[in-house]
Amino acid sequence: MRLSGWGRYPVLEARTHAPRSLAALQRLVGSEPSLIARGNGRAYGDSAINPAATVRMEHFDRMLAFDPASGRLVAEAGVLLGDIIAAFLPCGWFPLVTPGTRFVTLGGAIAADVHGKNHHRDGSFRACVDWIEVMGPDGTLRRCSPQQEATLFDHTLGGMGLTGIVLRAAIRLRPVETAWIRQTTLAAPDLEAALAALEAGQGASYSVAWIDCLARGPALGRSLVMLGEHATRAELPRERAAAPFDTPRRRRLSVPLDLPALALNGAGMRAFNALYYRSGARRAGERLVDWEGYFYPLDAILGWNRIYGRRGFAQFQCVLPPDRTEAGLAALLAETAQAGTGSFLAVLKRFGPQESAFSFPMEGWTLALDFPMGAGTLALLDRLDRIALAHGGRFYLAKDSRMSAATLRASDARVEGFRAHRDARGLTARFRSAQAERLAL
Amino acid sequence: MTGGPVLVLGARSDIGRAVAHGFAARGHPVQLAARDAGSLADDRADIALRHGVAVSLQEFDALDIGTHDAFVEALPELPQVAVCAVGLLGRQDENERDPAAAVRVMRSNFEGPASILAVLANRFEARGSGTLVGISSVAGERGRATNYVYGSAKAGFTAFLSGLRNRLAGRGVHVVTVLPGFVATRMTEGMDLPARLTAQPDEVAGAILRAVECRRDVIYVRPIWRLVMAVIRNIPERVFKRLKI
Numbered sequence: 043m044r045l046s047g048w049g050r051y052p053v054l055e056a057r058t059h060a061p062r063s064l065a066a067l068q069r070l071v072g073s074e075p076s077l078i079a080r081g082n083g084r085a086y087g088d089s090a091i092n093p094a095a096t097v098r099m100e101h102f103d104r105m106l107a108f109d110p111a112s113g114r115l116v117a118e119a120g121v122l123l124g125d126i127i128a129a130f131l132p133c134g135w136f137p138l139v140t141p142g143t144r145f146v147t148l149g150g151a152i153a154a155d156v157h158g159k160n161h162h163r164d165g166s167f168r169a170c171v172d173w174i175e176v177m178g179p180d181g182t183l184r185r186c187s188p189q190q191e192a193t194l195f196d197h198t199l200g201g202m203g204l205t206g207i208v209l210r211a212a213i214r215l216r217p218v219e220t221a222w223i224r225q226t227t228l229a230a231p232d233l234e235a236a237l238a239a240l241e242a243g244q245g246a247s248y249s250v251a252w253i254d255c256l257a258r259g260p261a262l263g264r265s266l267v268m269l270g271e272h273a274t275r276a277e278l279p280r281e282r283a284a285a286p287f288d289t290p291r292r293r294r295l296s297v298p299l300d301l302p303a304l305a306l307n308g309a310g311m312r313a314f315n316a317l318y319y320r321s322g323a324r325r326a327g328e329r330l331v332d333w334e335g336y337f338y339p340l341d342a343i344l345g346w347n348r349i350y351g352r353r354g355f356a357q358f359q360c361v362l363p364p365d366r367t368e369a370g371l372a373a374l375l376a377e378t379a380q381a382g383t384g385s386f387l388a389v390l391k392r393f394g395p396q397e398s399a400f401s402f403p404m405e406g407w408t409l410a411l412d413f414p415m416g417a418g419t420l421a422l423l424d425r426l427d428r429i430a431l432a433h434g435g436r437f438y439l440a441k442d443s444r445m446s447a448a449t450l451r452a453s454d455a456r457v458e459g460f461r462a463h464r465d466a467r468g469l470t471a472r473f474r475s476a477q478a479e480r481l482a483l
Numbered sequence: 484m485t486g487g488p489v490l491v492l493g494a495r496s497d498i499g500r501a502v503a504h505g506f507a508a509r510g511h512p513v514q515l516a517a518r519d520a521g522s523l524a525d526d527r528a529d530i531a532l533r534h535g536v537a538v539s540l541q542e543f544d545a546l547d548i549g550t551h552d553a554f555v556e557a558l559p560e561l562p563q564v565a566v567c568a569v570g571l572l573g574r575q576d577e578n579e580r581d582p583a584a585a586v587r588v589m590r591s592n593f594e595g596p597a598s599i600l601a602v603l604a605n606r607f608e609a610r611g612s613g614t615l616v617g618i619s620s621v622a623g624e625r626g627r628a629t630n631y632v633y634g635s636a637k638a639g640f641t642a643f644l645s646g647l648r649n650r651l652a653g654r655g656v657h658v659v660t661v662l663p664g665f666v667a668t669r670m671t672e673g674m675d676l677p678a679r680l681t682a683q684p685d686e687v688a689g690a691i692l693r694a695v696e697c698r699r700d701v702i703y704v705r706p707i708w709r710l711v712m713a714v715i716r717n718i719p720e721r722v723f724k725r726l727k728i
Contacts, residue, residue: 062669103529104525104526105528105529105532105533106528107528107532108532125533128533
């Protein structure tokens, strides 16, 4: 069947399997010379596609145990974060770390070591993972944690499924009093103001900025900085405090077909961004937002990836070290605004420190942009790669669909160590994705 | 909403699992019945964690008819709703060669399901309430060369359900016949099914929940099947016998 990631580029013909039992999974691992596990297909590019054998983990979707004293949940890798929220938010628990969509599987969140708006405080997804069980090339399951088989643990978090198949995990949830977030919005008229506002907002539990990546000149980098705190019950208006986990049911929209590429042309996008900035700036200040609107605004539009048309789109996400950030971001944004094919999804975020074998985050600033695929898009992305490299940046593999192996190696000294881990354990030939092939991982 | 317990017979099947989740999500305790029920422990944990209801595992073999009375006797509580998702598609070519294989398909789709529902029907009748749901098949509406062994057993089951409904109408017990059409399950894995005619297990579960609540008698899951089967039933036999469908 034809498979792609969330960006719908590239599209590859792949043989897929959907085993229903441990034994069936073991048979696959034993018989397929090369395979990769796939969760809900939310990585943007070709991370979870192996043309020879892509193993869909959808039948491993059970929650196995929950300890209400510690908030620890044991679940199979195919469980969606959204399922965890649906089951546990009504009892006062929320994921400690969540990416911008709740339609990711637990296994996918581990493989990409995803981050959320609280990275500066809480770190990446690994911060909530107590242990994982990983199936190796011989079909045996190994439980690993920061204490036990720590090397395997360290390389699997952020290892993009290339160290084995994650089958089960124990994660810790965070206690919350309500399903609401106190959101403070600040308008920053330029890049310097945006960085200063995010830096000043470091004390907030959650912080992120939406950037108008098409603004030029003195307005380059103008942003809406959004800070958030879990609202306590006492902070809710009385009518909400009675049922603090009830939120208004929102209408789900879905994009029923691929929009023609024209719908997102440069002028339209520029106008949209300008409008969005102004309306955000007008509504600056504090307000209560429910969890879905705060963490997952795009989840409300099912299939939003189709608005970019049939050719799909590419994400660019890099992180720059703190001392190189201002110059690097200015150059990246200038290049993007110049190209004029930017998007409404441009996000800037401060990362805190992170130690890990191959995860994406590091102390610094991360910028994420998306671009509709078209003539010139790949060349623009290559230019952005070079700018990021020149400023000490590295790249998020969960978003990547087109980077070169040379760029990856130039960006990240850890690649050789990761490859050595794979070679030493006989993983390199067995666990492979189209991305791993492209990046020579 | 909370409700009485729901017994799912054939709980390991994809439709059985989806039905169990569907009722549990509405607050019904569920009893999962299958062979080697202990191996459903992960499903029990999952349903209990997601929906906060009591879940029990019940050892059940549809073909071991002598045990059916004792099975119902041993349930923690007589259920309010019983859904029979037991079935075996088998392979038509094998059924043609091997009478034992054909008999197994017939017993799994007719004798076993009818036997356990008959036992439950008597208990429900004595209590004066309850709903029995039998998952039969559109294949039972007309025998076709490609699956008439399966189809004939389902035809028997459909007639059995119809008779049971007739007998129990006015006795407080309701009987629902479900004709799902194609469903994307383990049973049909690897088959090339037309997407418009193929339901997901969750859709089947949703249709069953509505049918139980609204006391419907016979349901197709996707409405288009009503039309498809009306056409198939009405083709004259001398034409039908030459068709390859």
